[in-house]
Amino acid sequence: MKALFDLSGGLSAALAAIVRVLVALMIVIVISDVAMRNLGFRPLSWAISVSEYILLYSAFLPMPWLVRTKGHVFVEFLRNAMPVTARRLLERLVYLTCIVLCLYLGGIALTSGIDALRLGEYETRTFDMPKWLVFLPMVLGFFLSALEWLRYLLGIDTLYNLNPLDVEGL
Template identity: 60%
Template sequence: MGTFFKLVGWLSLALASLVKLILAAMVVEVVSDVVLRNLDYRPISWGVSATEYGLLYSAFLPMPWLVRTKGHVFVEFLRRALPPAGRLVLEKLVYALCIALSLYLTWYAFDAFLNALATGAYETKTFDMPKWLIFLPIAIGFFLSALEWSRYLLGHDSLYDVDILDREGL
């Protein structure tokens, strides 16, 4: 099981690294667009649409890595008020709820992905984007996030191992 979660971690890291490249490309596009406009040239026609899709990919592909590295925002006041046994139960409930929500959203996005693939639907803006390419990162992000939450649920790690005050340097 440890090897499986290690592979999921590597895949999560690879997707987060890919998003760094997407963000860099978006910066280049936006700067180019601004420079062209200021020089009274026509802006890049497909730039806004490409940036919108880049933001979509940037939101969903690094999600599993954020779960793995405990980068998500969480509220700890209720957990701290509980005795140790209650904390463990609350943690497991939170993990189970996160897995359930992630799997539900995976199913929903994957269903939309399959529907778009079957119908050949396109989103038409300044260029045609196959709709399945819009739903794919959503399904991947939520599915891998569910696997990362499962790692916590099965006891391989705890989301709460790092004290939030230590994390913030306080």
């Protein structure tokens, strides 16, 4: 199991690094498009479509890395007001809910992507893009995130900071 989680962590880190490059590329594209327009040249017709796809990819590809590194926003005030046993139960409930949601949404994205691939569908904008490539970041993001939530559920890590009251009951 450790090897699977290590592989998932490495892949998640690589996907997050790819997104950093894509966002930098998007900045260059937007600056280039604006400069071309302001200098009186023909604008880059594909710039808006590429930027939209980059935004889609940047929403889903780093998702598992954010789960692993606890880089998203969550509120602990309710959890902190509970007794230790209730905290642990709530944590497990949160982890299980996140796993189920990620698997469900990842399954929908996967079946949609497979259908798009099977039917040969394309997203048609300023250029044609295979529609399955639209679903790919969703599939990767949701399924890898489910693995990261599973790490928490199995007790390999915790999403929450351990406080002294939690340690007493261990």
